[in-house]
Amino acid sequence: MSEGTMAVVKPEMKSYIWVQTADGLIQQVEEEVAMFCPMICREVLQMGMGSSKNCAVALPQRVNPAILGLILDYCRFHQVSGHSNKERKTFDEKFVRLDTKKLCELTSAADSLQLRPLVDLTSRALARMIEGKTPEEIRETFNLPDDLTEEEKLEPLRNITDDPRIRLLNRLYARKRRELREREQLKNVEVEEEHGDERSVDDLLSFINGGNGDSKGVKGTKTKKKSRGRKDQLRGCSSINENGKHKKDSAVGTFSPKLELDDGDIDDELDPAMKEELDREVEDFARRLNCVWPERMQKILTSGQESRRRLPIPITGTGSLKRYTAKFLLLDMTCKRGPFYFVTWMMYKLICNVSKIHQFLVAEEVYFLKQVWTSDNDPVEMTDFSQPIQLE
Amino acid sequence: MPLSLSLSLSLIRASNEEEKDRRRSTNPEVSFFFVFHFWYFNLKLCMDSILGQDVISDLPQSIVETILTKIPIRDAVRTSILSSKWRYKWANLTHLVFDDRCSSLYNDKGLVEGNLVKFITRFLFLHDGPIHMFTLSSTYLQGSPYIDQWLLFLSRKDVKELVIELGDRGWFRAPTCLFSCRKLTRLELIHCELDPPPSFKGFLSLKCLVLQQVYIAPDKVENLLSSCPLLESLTLSYFDSFALSICAPNLKYLCLEGEFKDIRLENTPLLIFVSVSMYMTDDTAEHFEQSTSCNFDKFLGGVPCLQRLIGYIYFTKYLSVGNELGKLPITYSHLKIVQLYEVSFEDMKEILVVLRLILNSPILQELQISSSSNTSLATEATDLDFWENECPSDCTFRLLKSVKIADISGVPHEMEFIKFLLRNSPVLEVMSIIPSTCVTDGRINMLIELLRFRRASAEAEITFIQN
Numbered sequence: 138m139s140e141g142t143m144a145v146v147k148p149e150m151k152s153y154i155w156v157q158t159a160d161g162l163i164q165q166v167e168e169e170v171a172m173f174c175p176m177i178c179r180e181v182l183q184m185g186m187g188s189s190k191n192c193a194v195a196l197p198q199r200v201n202p203a204i205l206g207l208i209l210d211y212c213r214f215h216q217v218s219g220h221s222n223k224e225r226k227t228f229d230e231k232f233v234r235l236d237t238k239k240l241c242e243l244t245s246a247a248d249s250l251q252l253r254p255l256v257d258l259t260s261r262a263l264a265r266m267i268e269g270k271t272p273e274e275i276r277e278t279f280n281l282p283d284d285l286t287e288e289e290k291l292e293p294l295r296n297i298t299d300d301p302r303i304r305l306l307n308r309l310y311a312r313k314r315r316e317l318r319e320r321e322q323l324k325n326v327e328v329e330e331e332h333g334d335e336r337s338v339d340d341l342l343s344f345i346n347g348g349n350g351d352s353k354g355v356k357g358t359k360t361k362k363k364s365r366g367r368k369d370q371l372r373g374c375s376s377i378n379e380n381g382k383h384k385k386d387s388a389v390g391t392f393s394p395k396l397e398l399d400d401g402d403i404d405d406e407l408d409p410a411m412k413e414e415l416d417r418e419v420e421d422f423a424r425r426l427n428c429v430w431p432e433r434m435q436k437i438l439t440s441g442q443e444s445r446r447r448l449p450i451p452i453t454g455t456g457s458l459k460r461y462t463a464k465f466l467l468l469d470m471t472c473k474r475g476p477f478y479f480v481t482w483m484m485y486k487l488i489c490n491v492s493k494i495h496q497f498l499v500a501e502e503v504y505f506l507k508q509v510w511t512s513d514n515d516p517v518e519m520t521d522f523s524q525p526i527q528l529e
Numbered sequence: 530m531p532l533s534l535s536l537s538l539s540l541i542r543a544s545n546e547e548e549k550d551r552r553r554s555t556n557p558e559v560s561f562f563f564v565f566h567f568w569y570f571n572l573k574l575c576m577d578s579i580l581g582q583d584v585i586s587d588l589p590q591s592i593v594e595t596i597l598t599k600i601p602i603r604d605a606v607r608t609s610i611l612s613s614k615w616r617y618k619w620a621n622l623t624h625l626v627f628d629d630r631c632s633s634l635y636n637d638k639g640l641v642e643g644n645l646v647k648f649i650t651r652f653l654f655l656h657d658g659p660i661h662m663f664t665l666s667s668t669y670l671q672g673s674p675y676i677d678q679w680l681l682f683l684s685r686k687d688v689k690e691l692v693i694e695l696g697d698r699g700w701f702r703a704p705t706c707l708f709s710c711r712k713l714t715r716l717e718l719i720h721c722e723l724d725p726p727p728s729f730k731g732f733l734s735l736k737c738l739v740l741q742q743v744y745i746a747p748d749k750v751e752n753l754l755s756s757c758p759l760l761e762s763l764t765l766s767y768f769d770s771f772a773l774s775i776c777a778p779n780l781k782y783l784c785l786e787g788e789f790k791d792i793r794l795e796n797t798p799l800l801i802f803v804s805v806s807m808y809m810t811d812d813t814a815e816h817f818e819q820s821t822s823c824n825f826d827k828f829l830g831g832v833p834c835l836q837r838l839i840g841y842i843y844f845t846k847y848l849s850v851g852n853e854l855g856k857l858p859i860t861y862s863h864l865k866i867v868q869l870y871e872v873s874f875e876d877m878k879e880i881l882v883v884l885r886l887i888l889n890s891p892i893l894q895e896l897q898i899s900s901s902s903n904t905s906l907a908t909e910a911t912d913l914d915f916w917e918n919e920c921p922s923d924c925t926f927r928l929l930k931s932v933k934i935a936d937i938s939g940v941p942h943e944m945e946f947i948k949f950l951l952r953n954s955p956v957l958e959v960m961s962i963i964p965s966t967c968v969t970d971g972r973i974n975m976l977i978e979l980l981r982f983r984r985a986s987a988e989a990e991i992t993f994i995q996n
Binding site: 237238241242244245248256257260261263264267268269272275276279280281282283284285 | 581582583584585586588589591592595596597599600601604607608610611612613614615616
């Protein structure tokens with residue numbers, strides 16, 4: 138190939154403008170591609186920036202170099218008018234196949250550059266990831282922390298789950314609270330109020346049911362760290378509202394008790410057969426819980442009259458009440474007296490460890506065991522409960 | 530995670546052993562320091578990769594709103610249980626769209642309606658911030674008293690766009706609080722009853738008004754229209770026997786559909802787009818025959834900026850009624866697209882209307898006409914000499930590029946019209962001819978005639994579309 142026949146190649150006169158990202162990196166980008174972004178366009182035309190390295194167009198905080206590359210790819214494709222609508226659509230669909238973190242960053246950057254079509258495209262992709270998915274799936278996709286309590290999840294709009302177990306729980310709970318309130322009025326015992334119960338009814342149910350693995354019925358209990366006791370629902374919910382708007386408080390407040398007491402509302406969505414079955418289950422359940430409790434309670438209370446210093450058995454904390462019930466039920470179901478108690482106690486500890494139920498205070502267990510172990514009327518000396526029990 | 534655990538555990542064990550060996554020689558804190566940092570570094574890595582970062586919760590509210598408006602509103606509310614940051618993100622939405630998807634469907638319509646009402650009421654109660662757009666389209670909700678309460682709530686929230694579309698079963702009467710939404714820029718009402726109170730001064734910011742199947746007195750409509758000075762787009766559908774006089778100085782888009790007795794565009798100088806669909810019954814047709822005023826002038830006499838005209842069934846018939854008052858026809862110097870459907874080529878008056886329109890549009894680019902003639906009736910063609918004698922022969926459609934004539938049956942006037950167009954369109958590119966489905970035999974004859982016509986444009990392509 139001689140020199141004469143070599144074709145003359147006209148160099149393409151592309152103009153470039155300088156842009157500077159938030160981390161200080163200054164680079165050149167093709168002008169017509171960058172002008173697709175309204176913000177850059179305005180900077181160049183109105184402010185006259187971008188012509189040299191010194192006065193580079195300062196891109197907003199949210200645009201880092203990697204994302205800038207993606208945005209420029211998008212602009213480069215779309216600013217060419219020759220593509221058909223179908224081509225553009227295929228390009229868009231391929232373009233948004235990114236991981237969620239990148240997608241969010243891209244949306245944020247496009248918004249700061251005022252590139253509306255790209256914002257719509259990425260928002261639609263994110264919306265597709267949210268629509269129709271369960272909350273767990275969404276949390277997994279976006280790495281959201283599950284830091285709402287069970288109560289907070291159920292209020293204010295009860296539109297989430299129709300699980301009959303939740304309803305069973307609610308109903309039982311309402312009934313229990315009513316009964317306990319009555320008992321409280323009858324007894325009128327001064328007791329120390331215990332530190333707020335860390336567990337809810339869910340744990341007990343799962344424990345009693347032998348950890349059947351009803352994930353729905355015990356939603357979120359395993360990961361919950363800061364769940365509040367259901368002592369005072371209204372107080373609980375109004376403290377969540379940091380804004381402290383009165384309207385919201387009252388709104389939230391009126392809705393949450395509605396949850397518990399509005400049995401009629403719950404019943405509406407069941408048909409009669411299911412309703413009967415659930416009622417029967419509730420009765421059953423309540424009976425199981427109540428079978429041993431009254432007598433035991435009496436004994437412990439009478440013997441505890443003399444030494445009330447460290448009697449932390451509560452009556453008002455309904456959750457802990459149930460906790461005791463469950464534990465003692467198990468213990469009672471096995472042998473009555475003697476060294477078998479130790480065995481069952483060890484088994485119970487084992488089960489606790491395996492099913493990851495929060496360890497109850499050693500002191501109370503010990504106290505109870507001592508109570509039952511020794512004769513019913515002997516007063517028990519309150520020894521130092523910080524040491525584990527020494528078996529005779 | 531387990532790997533780092535075991536590593537760090539072994540390290541701790543190792544360091545402990547070392548500690549035991551050299552009890553006083555080494556500083557136990559140093560080993561702890563190394564162990565701690567190793568542990569922390571590993572933990573951080575693992576946290577980032579396994580737990581990941583929650584980026585979406587920190588996006589600005591405008592983006593979150595864009596995302597949440599692209600999913601059904603029920604799902605948007607469900608995001609409140611995702612995490613503590615998402616608890617009230619849904620409550621700041623400004624564009625609300627409620628439809629039948631907000632309630633799960635049951636067979637019992639009353640139950641669905643009850644659920645829908647509950648959902649919307651609770652939503653509005655818990656909503657925080659301004660509401661710019663509110664759309665309610667449901668077939669289950671009728672004149673529920675809750676709708677009045679919602680409208681009252683919205684009127685206090687400075688709502689800007691309001692769309693209410695209700696089912697067919699009953700009539701919803703719009704409450705008077707609707708007329709106190711001062712900041713409305715768009716109002717769409719479908720199937721309801723409207724009665725503006727006497728103290729109503731108008732929507733001063735209203736730009737777009739759509740009234741479909743709305744029961745309202747005619748003079749109130751005119752008052753409403755004249756009291757909205759910024760009105761740019763007007764759509765009136767399914768009105769019965771209206772005599773309407775539109776006075777809207779800023780009106781650009783007009784769409785009329787229904788049985789109109791009389792339409793007068795009094796003051797619409799900026800009108801760009803007109804689409805009219807007239808449903809005529811027998812008595813309205815009679816009324817037309819007796820009318821003396823020229824409909825053409827009344828309707829198209831004051832729209833010099835018109836760019837696109839679409840006339841559906843009976844439009845040309847409506848325009849053809851009345852005598853010309855001898856006024857000089859105005860030139861539609863911006864009219865580019867004309868679409869006239871169901872033009873009867875047997876009625877000379879309608880043909881005159883069409884001609885008058887296109888002859889006064891110097892920059893006409895696209896013409897679509899569909900015919901409603903019957904071959905059986907028009908076997909005898911009268912006034913055929915019109916085309917030779919009276920029709921102006923020196924007109925040219927300088928910019929006419931695309932013509933589409935549909936549903937023709939080979940009626941003589943139709944062929945003459947096509948001939949006329951072909952002769953006077955020097956830049957014509959495509960002429961599509963679609964024969965009527967009723968005609969099967971006469972197509973060959975039509976084609977033969979078409980072949981003979983002289984074409985002024987060298988590039989003209991005649992496509993005969995059969996299906």
